[in-house]
Amino acid sequence: MLLSLLLQLLFSIHLYASSVKRQAATYDVIVVGSGPAGCIIASRLSENPARSVLLIEGGGPSYWVTGGRERPQWLTGANLSRVDVPGLYSTIYSNPSSNLLCQNKIRAYGACTIGGNSAINAGLFYEPPASDFDKYFPTGWKHADVTPAITRLYQKQPSTNRPSLDGLYYQQSGYEAAKQWLGTNAGYTELNINANSRRKTKVFGHPAYNYAKGQRSGPVITYLQAALTRPNFRLQSGTWVQRVVRTGGTATGVVVNVNGVTSTISLKPNGRVILSGGALKSPELLMKSGIGDPAVLTTLSNANQLGSLPSSQWINNTAVGAGLFDNPNTFIAMSSPSIQAYNYVYENPPTADQNLYLTKKSGHYSFAGGSVSFWDTITRPDGTVAGVQGGLGNAGYRDYTDPMTVTMNIYGTSGLKSSGRVVLGGSPDYLPGPDANVYYSNPQDAQDIATFIRRIFDALPGTGLVPLNLNQTSTVAQIVSYITSWTPYTRGQVNHWSSSCRIGSCVDRNTTVVEMKNLHVVDASIVAPLTVNPQMGVMIAAERAWDLINGMMV
16 A cells, blocks of 8 residues: 555656646755765755755666666566666666666666666675764764764664575575685674674675565665655756856756756745765766856856856855765786686576575675675775775676686775866767776875785685786786786776765855855765765765754754
8 A cells, every 4th residue: 555655656756847838836855866965965954844845866666666677588576676676786787778877878888777776786885984074074074973874774674694584695605605705714703794894904704785574775764765755845857957047156946957948946035955866966066056167157157057046146266076085996807716606687587596585685786796795995005095905706897707717806995086077068068977097096095905815815725716817926016017907807897986075175064065155066976085885975975964954043
């Protein structure tokens, strides 16, 4: 009954978003983007019944509960879309989705759907170490400041490092190999990663995921569903925000496009606009709202991208889009006679695996496929520290796909020195994307990551594990040369975009855009590069932002 009511509600929302005949209401809060941060901040702000909240999403349904119906044939009869099934995560690459992925909206890989990237990623859910907040975030965002936000997130958002509901671990040949390789040979400590979140030097453990009941969870399932029960909350999908309407430092609404028709949705007096479109889209919207590098604003103005905003109303701030970060990634194929690879497929998985998942939410399709995650730190001669992270997948990649080969991912994380900026492409749409400086523009990063690889290679003898696409005896210098070259295995985009609207320069400590009174950015843009996958960190930032914005609206 509840599911039926929710579907009816979402159907009516879709009709509303697709119709240009209705006069848009005014709102106390307009949140742009229903990714993890957008769902959290919109839901939290709607807990006040006197406050009207509109959450706008350009894309459409994703999870089954949102109306998502894209799925393989073997899920017929189950109330599941491809998004709900964790084991279908990697098939987004082999069987891409025009319904979930951004189509001509950004010049990078990403999701434009309800839930944003949390609807298509692996669901990894790692609490950042306290040191990340204390070292890389400003006053008001230190670990002591965000601890209440972390507590609330754990209370609201389920997670697990044992996702199969039968209580068993699957695809453990890689983990067993890692216990000898990392644990015995390299001196790493095996631990529960989130229960020991402060420890990120020489540690390994089972991956943690934001799954629940054998399915993908996330803010769409937790925060958003709670918000949809409130009469003061509205989700409007299929609606692309083009820019923020403002008079000087006061936002008054947003310009939207629905099926090619442009209109304006207005704020109530003393209302607030919150951009939560992600680290590429939010800077784009700021620029197209006349906030950014004056050279970029001039180009946009000449292309009629700023509406009627005169140059006297521009807010010149070169910090908009600056500092863009992504984890530089290297794939290393690892082979051993003890390894048993497992290949996820969209259609026609082994019948036993289908049945185990459909009847018990267990087995291979109950998780995204990673067997182990591990971390270390690199201390440089000047005393500064870089974080590094690795993981073993479930199958090979590209030229290395035999049944005894899996893929190791190696990331650089916190403390790296390279960053780029969000740049807009050319006419007609001026879409956002990364510049060329995101990866290895500072050579120290390659040195740090190569040192990490050399260390773990030193621990390989006696394990039976052999790297296939990078010689095990390579020197640090040779590894640097390899990982910075352009191959299918190197310089990979992980698409963990963050840090492009940093606190203190692009927004203030309350997430308010500099020189604006009521325009905020709350998403990965304001999150500094973290030691772990950024998804949980983004959710923590949204919970912390609620503390701050809610206090400003009282």
